[in-house]
Amino acid sequence: MSETTRESMEYDVVIVGGGPSGLSAAIRLKQINPELSVVLLEKGSEIGAHILSGAVLDTSGLDKLIPDWKEKGAPIETEVHEDNFYVLGPHGHMRVPNWPMPPLMSNHGKYIVSMGNVCRWLAEQAEALEVEIFPGMACSQLVYEGDRVVGVVAGEMGLEADGTPGPGYEPGMELRGKYVFIAEGVRGSLAKELIGKYDLSKGHEPQKFGLGMKEIWEIPAEKAKPGTVTHTMGWPLGSNAGGGSFIYHLGGNQVLVGFVVHLNYKNPYLYPYMEFQRFKHHPLVAELLEGGKRVAYGARAISEGGFQSIPKMTVPGAMLLGCSAGLVNVPRIKGNHNAMLSGIAAAEAAAAAIAEGREGDELTNYEAEVRDGAIGKDLKPVRNVKPIWSKLGLWPSLALGGFDMWVANLTGWNPLGTWKHGKTDAASTGKAADYQPIDYPKPDGKLSFDRLTNVAFSFTNHEESQPCHLRLKDASVPIRVNLPEYAEPAQRYCPAGVYEVLETPEGPKFQINFQNCVHCKTCDIKDPSQNINWTTPQGGDGPNYPNM
Template sequence: MSQVQRESMEYDVVIVGAGPSGLSAAIRLKQLDPDMSVVVLEKGSEVGAHILSGAVLDPAGLDALLPDWRNMNAPIKTEVKEDNFYILGPAGKVKIPNFPMPPLMNNHGNYIVSMANVCRWMAGVAEGLGVEIFPGMSCSELVYDGDRVAGVVAGEFGLDATTGEPGPSYEPGMELRGKYVFLSEGVRGSLAKEVIAKYNLSEGHEPQKFGLGMKEIWEIDPKKHKLGTVTHTMGWPLGSNAGGGSFIYHLENNQVYVGFVVHLNYKNPHLYPYMEFQRFKHHPMVAELLEGGKRVAYGARAISEGGYQSMPKMVAPGVAMLGCSVGMVNVPRIKGNHNAMLSGKAAAEAAHAAIKAGRMGDELNDYEAEVRGGAIGKDLKKVRNVKPLWSKFGLVASLMGGGIDMWMNTFGMTIFGTLKHGKTDAASTGKAADYKVIDYPKPDGKLSFDRLTNVAFSFTNHDESQPAHLKLKDPSIPIGVNLPLYNEPAQRYCPAGVYEVLGEGADASFRINFQNCVHCKTCDIKDPSQNINWTTPMGGGGPNYPNM
């Protein structure tokens, strides 16, 4: 498609993705120079439509970006009042006291928020400063000028569903060019993947690790609601099958966020992360809370978990990657939004300084230095060994060893150095013949739900006349390789029921129901043959989250 003639528009900075990092960058650029031209391109139907996060927000990022945010009518009202942590068994629980936990695990001063609504508010702030924001504008290609990333192609429509070539109603989209391009696409973004591969940015760094986060919003009995209460659990139902845990956050309007995270380095290909989440809600502690309530929304997304040692080089000529495009989640804290905001601020300051100095399209090395040596790097370096300890030695060892290491890192010391992750999550998948099939209870329709019913509560939608945005590198692999070796795990790891195996034996076939896709990117990450490439659908498609 690179030969298509397109109109172009010139900006100082082009930002892909209206999440917390991209919007923070846009706001900071306009704070530094109101005359700077800045555009933000968002693939969702509106800002916030594709934003899903826990979320307990550490306000450090907002404090740095917008010090007066508390007086700006921000949708950040519910301060954490109670912090609970449990290890679950099949029918019971053990509470872990707060006092032995490292100080960084304390949620005092943090807020339970909808990051979708926070991003909508931030977009309003950005537009008030003169930032142009275009939702429904998927960025399908990067534009290069020699070796420099010079812009993106956005707003391409009308490709034929069968051939992928321009159809009768084809609209070529536009080239939006900038002195610098910021990629804030979230986890495993398609343009960031291209940049990382083209410029070999992962060389010398550990492979990125991921988790799959699934979340429901429930309206519960007001008598059971405890505004500002935060609860995290580990243990059952995952046990030794996989790492992960849950969160339950009590926000306004008698609602609770109920979430479940499964680390994607699990070995047993029979594991069904979505059904582990549904089974979790039948634990007595959770069932008692939810009984009599109703689920009002569902969604899922991948989470970057590799931490400090897995962050690739984040700059190349003309381009910088922000937030989850790099992987800035503090795994034990289950927090990354504050680091995303700080990364946007740092990238903006580096780009502003470069443009003011008359530079264009070079590498923003000052941004990378600030991320690794500043507040973000310090936050992530303290917890860099928790994930590899968990992966190598299990839950108990990670709690003990990771806790000791986090305490020591509080004083700038460690007994472990920096541990390695080793395999990618895809390579961690074992052969089906080596593991037992897991028997999952049938959803009851009250506390637990079948996958397709729940997907309806993500309000996802894609135009069926477009080409599938989930592309197989080799269409023969799902049935010819993944089915006999791994019992085709795409049937189970996808939290939206996108992938199906139909028939048996010689009649088996593989179906991709791309209309169901909630853009979590799990397939791109976990497929053991690395045969699935997630790309952006045409603009506006995907989930339409109300207040995730």
């Protein structure tokens, strides 16, 4: 397809991704200079369709971008007034008091939101400033001139399953910019290409990830407590994996129930989705959900490496924004504010360069602002929590990590220095021979559900005639290597049932049901052979989250 002739359009700035970082960048560019030409490309069918986040929003990023957001009607209404933290056992729970936690852990004054709806509102603000926003435009390639990124290819449609153009083939367009902002979210395909091509992780720790799964429930009115935030650790994961849950009471008798499994787990028999379903049967959770109904489901990888895992963020002509760089504060379970601040910083760096007549150079002042400004100040004090948890377990993490955070909060100095992560999540996977399979209870169809039933509540859809966007580097590896050595964990780590091992008369066969994919990127991250490459399907395909 390299011979394909495409039309091209020129802009000052091209932004890939309609999440909080990309939208904030677009708005800030136009605030600085309304004459700048700015285009934002989103692979989802609409802005917000692929957004999945907890979310308790720290509004610091939005306060800086649009100080009068309340007056402008932002869908940010449910303020947190109750903050609970529990460690669960199989049948009971222990409340962890709030007073030993550093102030940065408090959620009071923050807001429970649907980030999908917040992004839809941000898109309205951007369009009012004449940002060109094109949803349903997947960016499948970067465009280079020498060592410089000059644009992206977007909107290629109508390929047949074998990759050849079909009767309705559209080659897409080259959208070129003086600067290109990569704001795809976690493990985006273009960001992954840039990180590899320019060796951006050199000198930094490997990025670490979690798998976040979320359901929206409508519960009886008498159980609804808008503004209540609950986090748990412990059961059902125990020593099998790090992770925990969140339960956020939104307005309208809705509760957001989420479960995060750190992807550095060793036991290849671990089944993150079923751990989530089992969690809902804990008495503390079951009592809340009984009599209610699940109305939406989705899943998304979360960047968890923290400050020491942020790669170099700039290359000639392009920058990594938000979760493409990995700006989540793990103990706070928050990243949207940092994503927005990164978008603002990128916009200010690019606007200043364009005003000086520059283009295509490396905007190193953007990276300096991220590392030394508000984002760095948010991430540095908590940088040891994740590696301590990974190396020593839950209780030492609460004690040691808490101590380190407290001292950093009071003095700006981390007494434990900077711990390293070491292995990637893929390399952390153990051999099946060293572990026992885990027996998971069958979903009851009331509180817990099988994967395929739940995937229907993500409203995901892919045109079946297109090429599979989940590409194997070597088609023999799943059966030849992963099955005997790791019991092929793709069958279990995927939260959407994309991967199956089928028994056939000729022997086991690896099947990819790409139509189910919710674009979480877990396979790209966790496959122990690093044999799966997640690429963008044609634009508009994937989940259609209503208000995640």
